[in-house]
Amino acid sequence: MSARTAPQAATGTQVFLLPDLGEGLSEAEIVEWKVAVGDVVTVDQSVVEVETAKAVVDVPCPYAGRVVALHGAAGETRPVGQPLITIAPPDGGDEPAGHATYREEERAGSGNVLIGYGTGHGPARRRRRPRLTLAPEPVAEGAAAPLAQRAPGSAPVGGGVAGPSSEPRVPAGAGVGAPACAGVTTDGAVPPVGGGTSPTGGTAPLVISPIVRRLAREHGVDLGALRGTGPGGVIRRCDVEAALVTPPDRPTADADRPTADVGRLAPVAHVGLAPTDAQDIVIPLTGIRRVIADKLSRSRREIPEVTIWVDADATALLATRAAINAATPDAPVSVLALLARICLSGLRRFPQLNAHVDTEGQRIVQSAGVHLGIAAQTDRGLLVPVLRDAQRLTTRELAAALAETTAAARAGILPPARLTGGTFTLNNYGVFGVDGSTPIINHPEAALLGVGRIVDKPWVVDGQLAVRKVTQLSLTFDHRVCDGGVAGGFLRHVADCVEQPALLVANV
Incomplete structure (x- = not known):
């Protein structure tokens, strides 16, 4: 991802434009400036924290010098390619003596801004966020002391950097x-x-x-x-x-004194009444919430989706997982990893579902590899991180990749490229304690498999009533890419493998 820059001014100032932040991302919202006008920055120093539709990322500046302008305030959305920050030579001159050192430092960067990884001039090293040293001032008894104060144009407190607002965060x-x-x-x-x-x-x-x-x-x-x-x-x-x-x-009466009950919420006087x-x-409706809304609305508008479902006896699947983990407890395999393996087996037999519809070209494109999306609920909203070419991974590798990917998604540290490009999604909504769902397809994919909770239910086994571990499987598919025969065949194959995991051996 290359950082585009505006033409250099005659005075030697450099205007750093908001770089391309990833596939399909055309704008970013400013969360927090890490520098202020007048501060001196170095090459690759993180100058602003922005929120895209996919993640919250730090943007490093490829220029060294003095900050003369910040384009945009916190909360403002900036389009890609628009000015973000203006940097001048350290003393503001045209080309002072000794400025060659500054130019040499600037040339050390490649100019290719990779979000969170600097400008690519050597091994990338992530930087810790600067800290503000808290300096309380003497105040009268009962009054709250300010955390930190900084006069306009003064140096950052305690070595940290404050944003353009009057109150440092x-x-x-x-x-x-x-x-x-x-x-x-x-x-x-x-x-x-x-x-x-x-x-x-x-x-x-x-x-x-x-x-x-x-x-x-x-x-x-x-x-x-x-x-x-x-x-x-x-x-x-x-x-x-x-x-x-x-x-x-x-x-x-004595509420001005801090107590241990400060965080407690008051009970409502009348139950049921606000x-x-x-x-x-x-x-x-901004950031990830707006993207979720737009994507799901587009999916409902464009995709004629159909949902089918079936109950499956997962007793044998759980027994298989227990046997695998007992043999190698140091590398446990999750139920989700086994379900992912079953989905990959089904997509190998029914590749029509590993596809998307190209509406402009009026064609159906079947993907050569399975880029498996895993729906993950996070504090930022519903994200779908992608495991690329998942068909190449063993079951243990799938388990490790799923654990690492979902943890990174919930921590908000996945790069935008890891959140796009999926071809099929697996959604385990059973973790919310529900049995079934009719989910919306993750546009532009063609299908999504949902898995409900696994619970004890009465089940007929060899003509006898027994208590078994039962789950509901649902498949939502784009009726443009296939008919009910293909979708039903895929879902039946998945259910059969859940009930008889030994069937996977014939397809691995």
Whole structure:
């Protein structure tokens, strides 16, 4: 992905344009500026955090010098190819003595901006986000001390960098004396439980997602007053939304003193009735939410989809998984991995479903490889990370790839290329405790297999009633690529392999 630049001005300034962020991504929303006008930046320094339709990424600048202009404010959407930041030589001159060193440093970068990986001039190294040192000032008793203050045009506090707004934003987990690993790095590492230390001696709120921070800021929610429900106490988006729905306790006479009950929500006086002071919550349809809405709406408009389903006895499948994991406990295989293997076997027999319709060319394109999409629910919404050429992987390799990919998707560290290009999707909605569904096809794919929960049900085995592990399988398919015979044959093959996993041996 190459970074396009505007013509260089006569004064030596460089205008860095928003680069191409991936397949089908034409714009990005500015989440947070990491530099301010007047700051000096180096080659490959991360200057802004943006949210695309696929992920939240850091954008490194391929130029070194002094920031003279930031094009766009936090929350603003910028199209690809439009100015993002303007960089001038360090002293602002045309070409001062010694500026050759600056030019040499600039030429060291290739000019190809790969999001999260620098400009490609040597081995890529991910950078930790800069931290703000919290410097409380003496205040009167009972008053809240500011986290940090910075006068316009002054140097960043504590070596960190603040955005263009008057109030610098503190990265989650940062604090006085916080270690370098106390926050979230660009490689997706999760910080240790507890976060940093606040100026008042308490614990700073543990927030990983920049979307959560932005949502809290827009609605005036104090993250320090929330108790996170995520792993290790991480504050998630649902925690902020819950705080918006339910008002906090009414202040008492000594409410100005912090207590241990700050994060508790007040009970509703009348069960079933909303509080009298409740207000509608308005959530802008932006970022991943807007892309999900657009993609699903397009799927419903263009694809004549049909859903068929069948119940299957999964007792033997679970027994097979238990036998595999007992033999090699160090490399466990999940039920989802076995279902993925069964789907690959079915697509080999019925390749018509591993396809898409080219409406402009009026043709059906069957893919040579199976790029298997796995529907994953995350805090940012429903994502479908893709395992490319999944048919080349063994069952154990599938299990490892599925675990790594879904974990990265939920952590929000997958690059956009890993979220596009699927040819068939596997959706395990049984994890939500439901039996069946009629899902919408992931456009432009032609089919999607859904798997319900596996539960004990009465089942007839050899003429006798028995209790078996039963699941419901559903196939939603594009009726343009095939008729019911092909779709039914595929679903029956999948069900047969679930009930008799030994059938897979004949197709592997």
